[in-house]
Amino acid sequence: MSLTIPSPTAATIPSAEPRTYQVRTFGCQMNVHDSERMAGLLEDAGYVPAEGELADVVVFNTCAVRENADNKLYGNLGQLRQVKAENPGMQIAVGGCLAQKDRETIVKKAPWVDAVFGTHNVGALPALLDRARHNNEAQLEILESLDVFPSTLPTKRDSVYSGWVSISVGCNNTCTFCIVPSLRGKEKDRRPGEILAEIQALVDDGAVEVTLLGQNVNSYGVEFGDRQAFSKLLRACGEIEGLERVRFTSPHPAAFTDDVIEAMAETPNVMPQLHMPLQSGSDKVLKDMRRSYRSSRFLGILDKVRELIPNAAITTDIIVGFPGETEDDFQATLDVVEKSRFASAFTFQYSKRPGTPAADLPDQLPKAVVQERFERLTALQDRIAAEENAKQLGQTVEVLVTAQSGRKAGETHRLSGRSRDQRLVHFSVPAGAESPRPGDFVTVTITEAASFHLVADPATAGDYVLRRSRAGDAWDRSQADSCGVPAPGAAGKAGVSLGMPSLPARRA
Ligand code: SF4
Numbered sequence: 001m002s003l004t005i006p007s008p009t010a011a012t013i014p015s016a017e018p019r020t021y022q023v024r025t026f027g028c029q030m031n032v033h034d035s036e037r038m039a040g041l042l043e044d045a046g047y048v049p050a051e052g053e054l055a056d057v058v059v060f061n062t063c064a065v066r067e068n069a070d071n072k073l074y075g076n077l078g079q080l081r082q083v084k085a086e087n088p089g090m091q092i093a094v095g096g097c098l099a100q101k102d103r104e105t106i107v108k109k110a111p112w113v114d115a116v117f118g119t120h121n122v123g124a125l126p127a128l129l130d131r132a133r134h135n136n137e138a139q140l141e142i143l144e145s146l147d148v149f150p151s152t153l154p155t156k157r158d159s160v161y162s163g164w165v166s167i168s169v170g171c172n173n174t175c176t177f178c179i180v181p182s183l184r185g186k187e188k189d190r191r192p193g194e195i196l197a198e199i200q201a202l203v204d205d206g207a208v209e210v211t212l213l214g215q216n217v218n219s220y221g222v223e224f225g226d227r228q229a230f231s232k233l234l235r236a237c238g239e240i241e242g243l244e245r246v247r248f249t250s251p252h253p254a255a256f257t258d259d260v261i262e263a264m265a266e267t268p269n270v271m272p273q274l275h276m277p278l279q280s281g282s283d284k285v286l287k288d289m290r291r292s293y294r295s296s297r298f299l300g301i302l303d304k305v306r307e308l309i310p311n312a313a314i315t316t317d318i319i320v321g322f323p324g325e326t327e328d329d330f331q332a333t334l335d336v337v338e339k340s341r342f343a344s345a346f347t348f349q350y351s352k353r354p355g356t357p358a359a360d361l362p363d364q365l366p367k368a369v370v371q372e373r374f375e376r377l378t379a380l381q382d383r384i385a386a387e388e389n390a391k392q393l394g395q396t397v398e399v400l401v402t403a404q405s406g407r408k409a410g411e412t413h414r415l416s417g418r419s420r421d422q423r424l425v426h427f428s429v430p431a432g433a434e435s436p437r438p439g440d441f442v443t444v445t446i447t448e449a450a451s452f453h454l455v456a457d458p459a460t461a462g463d464y465v466l467r468r469s470r471a472g473d474a475w476d477r478s479q480a481d482s483c484g485v486p487a488p489g490a491a492g493k494a495g496v497s498l499g500m501p502s503l504p505a506r507r508a
Pocket of ligand 1: 171172173175180216252
């Protein structure tokens with residue numbers, strides 16, 4: 001579907017300066033990764049990131065999953081209307097799930113938007129912006145299915161030490177609360193060779209960690225008829241030299257098979273961590289959600305994971321207040337949460353998503369009931385998380401240092417990172433010891449525990465071990481490149497890489 005709509009403000013403003021861009025992301029990790037692709041595409045087309053100033057091109061990568069997503073988008077677009085009127089040449093593009101769903105409604109409601117594109121044609125973004133500028137008309141282009149697997153598009157990675165790699169897009173399930181299948185389509189699997197080549201290219205660029213990404217990673221291979229494709233992929237990741245940490249998200253309990261647990265346990269660089277959505281502990285609610293596992297199966301998977309990977313940290317997603325959820329159903333969720341001992345949980349209050357089957361179910365619950373249950377659930381989970389984190393006291397953990405610090409870093413002077421099991425660790429560097437760079441590893445002993453993080457304050461320099469890594473070197477190079485001063489030995493352009501195997505130039 002392709003449309004052009006007269007746009008009152010799009011104008012051709014020739015300029016010697018490269019045009020700047022900003023991508024504003026809403027929603028899930030899939031969208032964050034899509035935004036990396038949008039940034040990569042724009043930089044490949046000559047745009048540069050806006051550094052605090054008003055961008056020439058603002059791209060909204062939207063989400064249709066959250067309640068009021070459309071109100072939030074139109075609110076944001078409304079705020080930019082006057083800004084755009086005062087800045088001729090500025091362009092606004094809207095992509096992502098809400099664009100796929102609402103299509104021409106967006107240009108009807110916000111005719112100052114220049115380009116609307118869907119989830120299946122992210123690659124069209126630079127061309128749509130060009131066309132809108134050239135024709136002085138808003139461009140709308142939505143495809144019903146994928147023509148290019150998105151990982152073949154240029155990608156600007158948010159981090160040099162860690163990368164997301166798509167293994168599949170779309171989903172063949174039909175959970176009644178979820179809009180993903182209607183917006184992202186049927187599952188499309190990428191061939192293992194392409195995935196491994198992309199991971200190798202990331203590692204060659206300095207990454208030490210990858211997260212394999214799909215709506216339902218356990219069904220990976222369904223398209224090419226290999227039911228064990230995901231466990232084989234994990235084992236193949238174990239063969240990649242220099243790749244120290246492999247994670248994945250999200251598995252589906254219905255499709256989770258023992259070969260995956262065995263591959264996790266037997267592949268040293270697959271981390272002892274599992275994020276597996278529970279959604280509800282009530283079998284009746286799971287049935288109404290059209291989630292085809294039951295709570296006993298969910299708990300059985302956790303038992304097997306903990307049998308083979310004793311210290312695995314398990315996290316989850318839970319929806320409270322699904323239509324028809326009774327107090328007994330909710331109690332069943334609390335029971336499963338108590339038994340599961342999750343290290344953390346993303347908890348959501350159910351709210352109607354237009355276009356999903358659950359939105360039309362009877363027995364939608366009053367907000368006050370949902371809120372009260374939500375508070376009971378989060379209180380329980382916070383208590384369990386604090387208890388589980390307290391077990392880490394005195395443990396020695398290896399932390400991959402991240403660029404982001406905690407909120408109180410200004411006062412505490414602590415740096416932050418993730419342990420092997422993905423727990424957030426704030427740590428201090430003892431006086432006289434060398435500070436790590438993002439991408440380096442430190443080994444420290446946990447001295448404090450809270451529900452959402454751990455603290456390690458080494459008493460002496462001897463309690464702190466720094467391991468400088470290739471990822472830390474890559475971080476140094478990226479910093480030098482962004483200042484326009486290449487680091488010694490650095491080669492090529494940092495940040496933007498094709499997801500495909502054409503460029504693995506190994507760096508020293
Ligand atoms: S498994 Fe269910 S919740 Fe997850 S993307 Fe597919 S339909 Fe949505």
